[in-house]
Amino acid sequence: MNQEPTESSIVVCPDGPLIVRGDFELVTPSGEPVPRDRKTVALCRCGASAIKPYCDGTHKMIKFRTEPPSD
């Protein structure tokens, strides 16, 4: 088995969702696990997904725009 602690990361996708990868729990405010079927998930950032908290691609239809990352 992997001895190293798994690194987790959140990828901030321009004009899109947050891709969460690695070792994490997704829970409700009371600590109940949110049903989850895959290791890496895309979390809705535009607010328009029909399957929140997950992304369903609707951001593309509503032309959701994020600020460009400042460098």
Add this chain to the structure above:
Amino acid sequence: MKIPAARGPVSTALFNVLKELPGMDGAALEALHRTVAGHLPETLDIIGDDDLQLTLFCLYELHYSGLEGVGDEWEWAPELIRVRQRLEKPFEAALREAAAAAAGNLDLPAEPGVTSDAVADVLFGLAARDTGPSLSRYVARKASLGQLKEFLIHKSIYQLKEADPHTFAIPRLSGRPKAALVEIQADEYGGGRPERMHSALFARTMRGLGMEDGYGAYVDAVPAVSLAAVNLMSLFGLNRRLRGAITGHLAIYEMTSSQPNRLYGRGFRRHGFDTDVTHYFDEHVEADAVHEQIAGRDLAGGLVEAEPHLLADVLFGATAVMAVDGRLSAHIMQSWENGGTSLRQALPAAA
């Protein structure tokens, strides 16, 4: 799968060859080469050619799960590889032409130093303007039960081996694009749970409609363009030089999937089917919203960052899907709007 019914002289000649063991029947092989040489120059539209697309499909099938009663040794028989390459050449040329027409005027990021996000932007831009006839909206609102079955039959040619053509690309990649492809494929293959493999979910949907779910069960029913849509993935997946194209293919496939799958699910629910049948579509709404980001940025984008000269092929792969899938959707819609079937023969009305 079973050997399908031949659709012309070339597929007939191939099936005559496959009856024997490699090295046994020189005469049948010679006849096959002769037939291909005679038939190819007469082919004006190889993407729509039933005989040649079926021949390619069966040649490719030797690299997947094989054909019933056909010796496994045929997979690498040089004479058959040579036939495949003779067909692939004009097929690829036709795809490049169709893809260029679908691409139109593309605003490309200036080389060198194209970033993965810039590649993803171009691909998302392409996916957004894919404005072919909306099969998904028709399925959601209007399709009859018989049309839903036809829709599943067209899709079954690929979906019952979903993800397999792209898996061929894994050893051809390295680093970031390889890790991205493996991450997507692991999800496609159910994350270690066989019953969650996307191909298994699709089989469940077919069973839910009382249909046969064995791989290739409906190959005889579908027209050439349905086979071409799968053959192009095999072409891209099995040829290392086209590794850019297979990543572009997967990216655009994922980018044009979430919303259509939501609508497909709605169409099946409209006919009273529950999650047992719609799970395949519901799963893809969520999965492909993840995959489209990974495929666009890390897979296709990461590959172009590592090998900038592959940008053109990434875009070729993406626009080839748009061209061929657009043609298939147009065929299905046109057939249905004329009150006919989109299959080679109408399904029996029973069941």
